[in-house]
Amino acid sequence: MISSIIFISLLIILGIFSFKRYRQIYQNIQLGMPWSPSNQLKDRIKNTILIALGQKKMFSRPIPAIFHLFIYLAFIFTQIELIEILIDGIFNSHRFIFHLAEGSFAASIYIGLINFIEILSVSAFVATLVFLSRRNLLKLPRLNMKELTGWPAKDANIILIAEIYLISCIFIMNSADLALQDPANSQYHFLLSSLLVPFWNGISFHTIEIFERIGWWGHVIGIFGFIAYLPYSKHLHIILAFPNAFFSNDDAKGKINYMPQIFNEIQSMMDPSFASNSDGSEMKFGAKDVQDLTWKNLLDAYSCTECGRCTSSCPANQTGKLLSPRKIMMDTRDRLEEVGINIQENGSFVPDNKSLIHDYISVEELRACTTCNACVEECPVNISPLDIIVQLRRNLIMEESNSPQEWNMMFGNIETNGAPWKFSPTERGNWANK
Template sequence: MISQLIFGILFVAAVVLFYKNASKIYRNIRLGKALDRSDRPGERLKTMLLVAFGQQKMFKRPIPALLHLFVYVGFCIINIEMLEIVIDGLFGTHRVLSVLGGFYNFLIYAFEILAFLVLAGCVVFMIRRNVLKVKRLNQSELNNWPKTDANLILTAEILLMAAFLFMNAADYKLQTLGAEHYHVAGAFPISSFLVPILPDSVSSLILIERFCWWFHIIGVLAFLNYLPISKHLHIILAFPNTYFSNLKPKGEFENMPAVTAEVQVMLDPSLPPPTGEPSRFGVKDVQDLTWKNLLDAYTCTECGRCTSACPANMTGKLLSPRKIMMDTRDRVEEVGKNIDANGSFTDDGKGLLDTYVTREEIWACTSCNACVEQCPVNINPLEIIIGLRQYAVMEESQAPSSINNMFSNLENNGAPWKYSQADRANWTNQ
């Protein structure tokens, strides 16, 4: 009864803590401006099934995609076993679902194969990051915590899968020894290879089995509460993020409603002038972004596919689309903590532009949409970059000289070039 009580307290505390932290993230995402993404539900569902469930865009790079698929499918399916662990933990039973008979044996067999694939995939990912040092996984924005975060998650998954397999191996040996409470149940294609290295003492085997059982369940509950402060939150958010994807063609920009309203009044004086508080043009801080932009930031996997495809980054410029998303997430987290401390947001003299993202970064972007195309979970860094540019130009009148020259030519010549309209066709006389 004591172990059941301890398990119940840990389980409830973990769920409550996760709910509390998840609620803060939901609150932070809602700081963004309203955006309607309720149209075309059938197409949205298809996008989510293909991109999030089916890992469609991951397979542009087949080898890491296959390894990721092993980890993704394996970790998700193995945690179905959590149902049995929770029941056993609360009611003091052991392998309660073994009443399913042959189907239960099939499940445990499959879980073991998947656990081995997860373990192998995580080991290869560790090697790619820390030994082979794949470039996109070792760039400057990943220094310190982001790199540690990735290694912590991989280490945790390796330990959890190892504990699962050793738990099964000890259980299997106890079954063969006819130990009390360990009735014959399950099939163990992987953990059976671990049996020879385990002791023959029943008491030692029970200690190993119970330790691995507790380590596995506590590890999963700890992992659950680590997600809100980790890039691995994409395990959950990838699904809503892909569902609410922008379904319009890439490169199609929307006019700002405030500007549209002003222009309509200029063209048709009979229309009433815009009312209410004048809105800010562009993006200075995270509150000027839409909720979808903030959801993008929290969903970012930090995989670097966007940055590795960015032509500006390839040529040595400061821009990294991955860093834009990481900076956005860091800033919205900072704003959320400000709200927690003060009850409502109190101006801290900071902003997304300049404090986190530099002018050099936003003007290095070629707006080619390569980052948007490459992202495996349909994140759009370009929307944030364009918003920051709009603020710099429309609110501050600050733009590089080349951009200002283009504006002057548009105003004077009706085109980006310095030639007058009368001279524009002169090339035909050559």
């Protein structure tokens, strides 16, 4: 009874806490400008299935993809066990689903499933150790760059250690549970945790019972903590990968999104009969801060798990330039969080003399991009750092007139000569006369 009350209370606290945080994230994403993908529903569903559910893009790097798949599958299938944990917690029962199914064929499905989860859990355990060591011992370059110093590095390790902890609790619970059974009349048998049963030899029945509860409660508290921690962590990709894949475009990557406001301006400038449909509100060119980006850019920022595939494939970054596409995403999220807190505290946004450009992302970083799309191609969850870079560049050029001298010359030549170099348009056909 008491344990039920504790469990239900924890569940309610977790629910309220998480609801608030997820609502905050949702509201932050809503701060972005309107945007809708141009593809059709069936393509969006296909993207969600292939890219998020099927992790298609992960497999361009097969080895980490396989280890990641172990953790992913273990996580997905453990959710089935979580249902039973919830029921057991609320009603203070023990293996509710098993006892419900006991004696029928469903019971063997249950046992098979727990066995399967145990196998997945062990592979996830191994994968987690591999991930911890490549990050901390092998010092894989993309996981040890300077933008990860401090909190991001800690965040990554917290999640990995939490996974080790959760898996350990499951095995303590399952093996203690098996050790408590009468061997002559055992109800269920789990292959992998039965290998751990000998460790309980010589320990009193009562102590094992306590350990079984420690395993169960440890797992429950671990899961609750994980759920509460998740929306503060880069690990949120496990949820947001799905909407992010769903809302991603299928346009050719070379295409840059156009600005309808400018289209209206030019039409009314060139064609007097053109009726502008602009609402006359003040026009802003490009993005200076997170609110000027589209909501998809902001969803991208929350979906990023900082794996750094983008940065490791970026030609600018590989040749020692300041630009790191991953940092673009991290900066966008950090600034968005700051703006969100500002709004929460003040009711509406109170200017804080900061912006995404300059205070978070420097001009030098933006200037280093070759728009080669390597980062967009690499991202396993279809994030586009390039789309943000282009919008920030627009602000620099069109609002701040902040442009390198060479670019100003290029703009001038295009405007007057119709070519980026200083040649007369009448010379265009000269190649043919030689």
